[in-house]
Amino acid sequence: MTLADRMLTPHERAARLGADQLRQLVGLVDHDDAADPFPVVGVDAVVFACGNATQSAQYFVATWGMTLVAYAGPETGSRDHKSFVLEAGSVRFVLEGAVDPASPLADHHRRHGDGVTDLALEVLDVDRCVAHARAHGATVLLEPHDEADEFGVVRVAALATYGSTRHTLVDRSRYDGPYRPGFVARRSGFVSRPGVPVPLFQALDHAVGNVEMGRMDHWVRFYNEVMGFTNMAEFVGDDIATEYSALMSKVVANGNHRVKFPLNEPAVGRRRSQIDEYLQFYGEPGCQHLALATADILGAVDALRAAGVEFLDTPDAYYDDPQLRARIGAVRVPVDDLKRRGVLVDRDEDGYLLQIFTKPLGDRPTVFFELIERHGSLGFGKGNFRALFESIEREQAARGNL
Secondary structure (H helix, E strand, O other): OOHHHHOOOHHHHHOOOOHHHHHHHHOOOOOOHHHOOOOEEEEEEEEEEEOOHHHHHHHHHHOOOOEEEEEEOHHHOOOOEEEEEEEEOOEEEEEEEEOOOOOHHHHHHHHHOOEEEEEEEEEOOHHHHHHHHHHOOOOEEEEEEEEEEOOEEEEEEEEEOOOOOEEEEEEEEEEOOOOOOOOEEOOOOOOOOOOOOOOOOOEEEEEEEEOOOOOHHHHHHHHHHHHOOEEEEEEOHHHHEOOOOEEEEEEEEOOOOOOEEEEEEEEOOOOOOHHHHHHHHHOOOEEEEEEEEOOOHHHHHHHHHHOOOOEOOOOHHHHHOHHHHHHHOOOOOOHHHHHHHOOEEEEEOOEEEEEEEEOOOOOOOOOEEEEEEEEEOOOOOHHHHHHHHHHHHHHHHHHOOO
16 A cells, blocks of 8 residues: 555545546645655535525525535524535535624625635644744744544644634544534535536645735745645746736645645735735735645536536637647647637646636626646646736736736
């Protein structure tokens, strides 16, 4: 058994995802955690604050093909809020909404709108991770403690990161319940449309954080020093600029590359970048987008479009450029099939990837999703940056925010 096989989480095994599949989906690599000062297994959950978690849960079930698995609310002892736990493959979303107007969730939503509050990480040893983080200057929001019920014990703690985002650290090795103590199993009565592939995505490839100008390197050092993450990629200057706007980005990753966090900051340009727009409308640094790894991006895009999801448009010139076809070589589907759906393609020394981006999912121009299908490539679509950002700028201009 390889190191990667031994590092599979029970959640991934339950989703029938093996190491080979995760290598293709998210670029998983072998990693010996024995020498890792902050051994992260993977992303445990992405937690959202929602204006209406009840309706948001239905949206993700009916539109994104996720499965409702657990619930907490006033009926289970959570007096001021409701929480819905949704899964697709190894991805877990937790949608939280205020019941009591005095709930901190209500105030958070008023200031920021719908958005990610917590990128929870599954770790091998909560206490060891917190001790290392504290020694390297991290702010500990929640001290290590046990939560228990009839299904076992979960050990948790929490660290602060950019903005009001946090990383809850979770060790669920002694727990066999639907999610965490305080939650009960819950299922949705929704019936999927015939022929829709479920799930539409199988893993979380990366989660992008937007921070203020001049703060990207600070947070890169935070992940390097506090969590032992390594620098995986860097995009600056012409790599990531258009005629009007620019930004800078660096990517940090844990040892097995199951957790990848690109960090963006705005750069000086003629007009306002997408990062500037996000910071204005979210009100502080935060998680801008989630990249969802899929084994069939064409099938997923077709199903999502049929359900009403809007994607960024890509001009025909992108696909008709002979340099594109020369650069990408042979891919698993004809370029004309990608063109009909607006799917972007990029190749690097390791292989190629297919990707597409939604428009903002909520009322504010903040959070959006990416679908990504990897075929050997460990990159992030560098060859598509200009086309992508020009498409985003067209949307910004339509909103009056460029």
